[in-house]
Amino acid sequence: MSARDEILARIRTALGPAPAAGPVPRRYSVRGAHEPGDPALLDLLADRLQDYRATVRRCSPSALGATVPAALAAHGARRVVVPAGVDAGWLTFWDGEELRDGPDGTLPVATLDAVDGVVTGCAVAIAETGTLALDGSPACGRRAVTLVPDLHVVVVRADQVVASVPEGLARLDPQRPITLVSGPSATSDIELDRVEGVHGPRRLEVVLVAAGPAAG
Amino acid sequence: MSATFPGTPGVPPRATERGTLRGARPFPAAAAASLHDGQLRRNLGHATATIRAKRAAVVAELPDWQHLRDAGAAIKADVMARLPQLLAELERNVTARGGVVHWARDADEANRIVVDLVQDVGRRTGTPVDQVVKVKSMATQEIGLNEALADAGIQAVETDLAELIVQLGNDTPSHILVPAIHRNRAEIREIFLREMPDVDPGLTDEPRVLAMAARAHLRRTFLAARVAISGANVGVAATGTLGVVESEGNGRMCLTLPDTLITVMGIEKVVPTWRDLEVFLQLLPRSATGERMNPYTTFWTGVTPGDGPQDVHLVLLDNGRTAALADEVGRAALHCIRCSACLNVCPVYERAGGHAYGSVYPGPIGAVLTPQLAGMRGHKDPVDSLPFASSLCGACYDACPVKIDIPSLLVHLRARHVEQERARRRTPTPEAAAMAAAAWVMGSGPRFAAAERGLAVGRLLARDGRISTPLPFPLSRWTAARDLPAPPPETFRAWWRRTRGGDR
Numbered sequence: 001m002s003a004r005d006e007i008l009a010r011i012r013t014a015l016g017p018a019p020a021a022g023p024v025p026r027r028y029s030v031r032g033a034h035e036p037g038d039p040a041l042l043d044l045l046a047d048r049l050q051d052y053r054a055t056v057r058r059c060s061p062s063a064l065g066a067t068v069p070a071a072l073a074a075h076g077a078r079r080v081v082v083p084a085g086v087d088a089g090w091l092t093f094w095d096g097e098e099l100r101d102g103p104d105g106t107l108p109v110a111t112l113d114a115v116d117g118v119v120t121g122c123a124v125a126i127a128e129t130g131t132l133a134l135d136g137s138p139a140c141g142r143r144a145v146t147l148v149p150d151l152h153v154v155v156v157r158a159d160q161v162v163a164s165v166p167e168g169l170a171r172l173d174p175q176r177p178i179t180l181v182s183g184p185s186a187t188s189d190i191e192l193d194r195v196e197g198v199h200g201p202r203r204l205e206v207v208l209v210a211a212g213p214a215a216g
Numbered sequence: 217m218s219a220t221f222p223g224t225p226g227v228p229p230r231a232t233e234r235g236t237l238r239g240a241r242p243f244p245a246a247a248a249a250s251l252h253d254g255q256l257r258r259n260l261g262h263a264t265a266t267i268r269a270k271r272a273a274v275v276a277e278l279p280d281w282q283h284l285r286d287a288g289a290a291i292k293a294d295v296m297a298r299l300p301q302l303l304a305e306l307e308r309n310v311t312a313r314g315g316v317v318h319w320a321r322d323a324d325e326a327n328r329i330v331v332d333l334v335q336d337v338g339r340r341t342g343t344p345v346d347q348v349v350k351v352k353s354m355a356t357q358e359i360g361l362n363e364a365l366a367d368a369g370i371q372a373v374e375t376d377l378a379e380l381i382v383q384l385g386n387d388t389p390s391h392i393l394v395p396a397i398h399r400n401r402a403e404i405r406e407i408f409l410r411e412m413p414d415v416d417p418g419l420t421d422e423p424r425v426l427a428m429a430a431r432a433h434l435r436r437t438f439l440a441a442r443v444a445i446s447g448a449n450v451g452v453a454a455t456g457t458l459g460v461v462e463s464e465g466n467g468r469m470c471l472t473l474p475d476t477l478i479t480v481m482g483i484e485k486v487v488p489t490w491r492d493l494e495v496f497l498q499l500l501p502r503s504a505t506g507e508r509m510n511p512y513t514t515f516w517t518g519v520t521p522g523d524g525p526q527d528v529h530l531v532l533l534d535n536g537r538t539a540a541l542a543d544e545v546g547r548a549a550l551h552c553i554r555c556s557a558c559l560n561v562c563p564v565y566e567r568a569g570g571h572a573y574g575s576v577y578p579g580p581i582g583a584v585l586t587p588q589l590a591g592m593r594g595h596k597d598p599v600d601s602l603p604f605a606s607s608l609c610g611a612c613y614d615a616c617p618v619k620i621d622i623p624s625l626l627v628h629l630r631a632r633h634v635e636q637e638r639a640r641r642r643t644p645t646p647e648a649a650a651m652a653a654a655a656w657v658m659g660s661g662p663r664f665a666a667a668e669r670g671l672a673v674g675r676l677l678a679r680d681g682r683i684s685t686p687l688p689f690p691l692s693r694w695t696a697a698r699d700l701p702a703p704p705p706e707t708f709r710a711w712w713r714r715t716r717g718g719d720r
Binding site: 002003004006007008010011012013014015019020021022023024025026027028029030048052102106109110113126128129130131136142143144147148165166169170174175176177178179180181182183184185186187188189190191192193194195196197198199200201 | 226227228259262263264266267270279280283284286287290291293294296297298299300303304307313318319320321325375376377378381394396397400401404423424426427428430431434435438439452455457463464465466468469471472473483490491493494495497498501505507508509510511512513514515516517520522523524532534538539541542547
């Protein structure tokens with residue numbers, strides 16, 4: 001008997017005839033208190049991210065082309081990687097070097113290791129947990145691009161910000177490679193005390209883009 | 217196939233001996249050593265107190281925490297009931313996306329599969345692979361994979377900071393989540409100075425500085441790695457998606473950069489749907505590191521062209537899990553999501569430390585999982601001592617994010633141990649004899665009254681209401697480790713007769 005068939009047979013024997021479990025009670029909250037993009041959610045997301053020692057900048061869509069370069073300059077970045085799908089307008093006022101990754105050619109790991117940072121969008125952001133989801137779409141780039149460089153600048157649009165983990169996961173397609181990022185890389189391995197900055201990007205800059213406050 | 221447990225026909229075989237489930241000494245003997253290690257107790261006390269406070273704070277943030285626990289428990293019960301079809305579904309979907317699924321009955325078979333896969337990469341590319349990078353994984357610890365790889369001339373580099381500390385210190389893990397919890401910063405600094413060839417000799421013991429040293433030490437290894445080996449926190453049957461939850465980014469490095477990725481996952485880690493993760497991604501980080509969310513979680517589904525490993529394998533591991541499943545009560549231990557919350561709240565773990573359990577799975581969950589995976593052989597088997605390594609205070613049950621009733625499982629396994637001993641021995645154990653005598657005494661009113669009168673003698677031995685003097689054998693077996701309360705001056709029956717009892 002193959003290992004597969006034997007293990008499956010063992011399980012059936014172990015369970016006995018007609019094993020059944022009741023339905024899964026889902027009484028937990030699936031939707032948060034606020035609709036996606038609500039200003040209260042943007043505040044919550046910013047608070048959670050800062051708690052993880054990420055830096056948060058907020059700007060209007062028209063100021064993005066200056067805010068992203070400012071985030072890069074704050075860390076002295078000169079050479080950055082940008083996935084092919086990133087809007088060129090994000091880097092309007094960037095005077096450093098910009099390396100595009102994809103769609104036709106990808107940068108070798110050594111190049112990713114030598115650049116100062118990377119600028120990407122995200123697929124969805126979860127306010128309650130301060131989580132940014134990357135899904136390999138053109139604006140997020142492939143996984144290595146957001147992993148090897150030491151500085152990651154993520155642009156988050158207001159309409160991408162949801163309240164809860166269930167809302168966030170519902171927006172993601174598990175057939176894509178997904179990375180959930182909640183702050184810069186960190187460890188709690190020494191005396192269960194959290195310190196930021198190990199193997200992943202040690203600095204996380206989040207640019208939150210929302211139209212100016214509504215009149216009234 | 218290894219032999220089934222004697223006397224239990226139809227029960228699937230337990231885990232093979234290769235691996236790290238069975239300790240060398242029974243728990244009381246192993247714990248006695250660690251209890252005398254003041255440094256260890258300070259390290260553990262500090263670390264578990266820190267994490268308990270953090271966990272309590274982030275759990276209190278979620279008003280629906282109990283509902284999440286209910287859902288988590290129900291999903292796991294449903295998974296166990298439908299395990300064959302869910303595993304077949306997972307296999308189908310991983311395969312459809314270009315992954316290769318392997319099945320391993322036990323540790324030896326899993327190790328053989330992984331070693332073959334690594335060597336196969338060498339054959340295919342013409343350059344042998346002599347080093348692989350690893351993401352922290354309980355399953356590969358359990359099967360002793362690193363040792364099997366070493367036997368084949370392949371070095372396994374642990375990349376998780378705590379695993380690295382354990383590996384460099386030539387040590388064994390003592391905690392599910394933080395294997396080096398027994399080490400403090402000064403000890404870690406010593407290990408790094410001794411074992412990292414290119415480390416800065418001016419290294420301080422500041423955690424940030426130590427983390428930077430680990431980053432520098434592993435950076436080139438990551439960028440050059442050809443094969444990575446991981447565990448998985450979860451596998452989604454409906455989509456074929458595997459997930460790893462981590463903090464440092466070492467997991468992302470392993471899961472992203474090498475061309476070959478081999479994942480070893482226990483068969484109980486499957487969940488039905490992607491939606492189920494909305495429960496576990498809330499329960500796990502808050503229970504484990506006391507964070508709202510862990511820094512990084514990676515999900516991958518087979519092969520994604522142009523992004524990440526292009527040669528992707530999944531090894532589904534039994535190694536005693538089906539034997540645990542055969543026990544209708546005990547199978548709940550398979551619901552465990554390896555968060556370690558039960559270790560951090562356990563008064564026994566906090567004092568004895570993880571090494572005392574002798575298993576890769578220590579603490580309360582280890583005390584119920586290890587005997588079921590490895591089997592209890594009776595009498596002096598160290599595994600038989602594990603269900604007794606508890607005060608049954610119940611803190612573990614309260615902390616468990618999937619509501620595993622660990623105290624009840626402990627009692628269940630204690631009973632099984634007693635029954636197996638009774639079946640195995642011709643003469644009763646001293647404990648069984650004592651219990652039989654107690655049953656005889658308590659079974660009759662006059663006999664019990666006579667015994668109560670005899671207790672008054674015990675008062676002669678008491679000081680300040682306690683009996684601390686060792687009693688003669690066989691009572692010494694009890695008093696060697698415990699004080700006894702002094703018998704009261706008057707028995708309940710005497711009191712009853714003297715007061716209201718006589719009026720009725």
